[in-house]
Amino acid sequence: MSICMFQSLLLCALLTCGAGRVAQISYVGCYQDGDNSNRDLTALKGVSRLGLYTIDANIGIINNGDMSLEFCSDVCSLGGFPYFGVQFSEQCFCGTSYGLHGKLDDSKCDMQCAGNSLQTCGGFGTSSIFSLAYPKNNFYNLLKNSALTVETSKTSFWPAATPSVMHCLAKCSASADCQAAVFSKRLLACHLLAFAYPPASLTGPDSNLYQRG
Numbered sequence: 001m002s003i004c005m006f007q008s009l010l011l012c013a014l015l016t017c018g019a020g021r022v023a024q025i026s027y028v029g030c031y032q033d034g035d036n037s038n039r040d041l042t043a044l045k046g047v048s049r050l051g052l053y054t055i056d057a058n059i060g061i062i063n064n065g066d067m068s069l070e071f072c073s074d075v076c077s078l079g080g081f082p083y084f085g086v087q088f089s090e091q092c093f094c095g096t097s098y099g100l101h102g103k104l105d106d107s108k109c110d111m112q113c114a115g116n117s118l119q120t121c122g123g124f125g126t127s128s129i130f131s132l133a134y135p136k137n138n139f140y141n142l143l144k145n146s147a148l149t150v151e152t153s154k155t156s157f158w159p160a161a162t163p164s165v166m167h168c169l170a171k172c173s174a175s176a177d178c179q180a181a182v183f184s185k186r187l188l189a190c191h192l193l194a195f196a197y198p199p200a201s202l203t204g205p206d207s208n209l210y211q212r213g
């Protein structure tokens with residue numbers, strides 16, 4: 001078997017056709033939240049757009065009339081965040097930690113989710129908080145010519161010196177902070193991404209997006 005064929009087989013093993021990042025959702029509890037200057041979950045602060053989702057960058061909050069546990073977990077998984085909170089029926093927050101303002105009895109989170117009346121989405125000033133556990137695999141979803149991007153004031157990508165897409169994805173797999181990678185075959189350029197979508201500066205016909213599965 002030639003080296004080129006061997007590398008192609010390895011790359012195929014890394015790729016999957018599934019959509020979105022898979023995560024296991026577990027309920028943590030009902031927690032008090034603070035005001036807009038002292039929120040509990042603030043991982044999306046500074047992010048104004050993430051793929052299809054519009055975010056209030058000053059607070060790090062998504063308001064949506066279709067809110068559900070699946071909706072919020074999908075958003076937060078795009079950044080690989082370990083926690084998410086739903087509040088006031090239609091609000092979603094992502095976080096790397098929780099519990100800043102203390103735990104409450106579950107009865108304090110008593111509002112139905114706007115997008116699924118069978119689910120609970122916090123209360124007034126209280127959040128139903130859940131954890132997200134991601135599978136430890138090295139599979140990626142290939143997106144060609146994707147127009148979806150991230151808009152953020154945070155550092156959302158960093159270059160990695162690699163000679164091939166296989167090495168690029170290996171670099172991403174080795175970093176817990178990497179949610180996706182962009183590779184340009186023409187330029188032999190690899191960029192690792194903190195979110196599942198790249199900034200507009202890294203999009204184009206020569207660049208392929210590989211999202212972690």
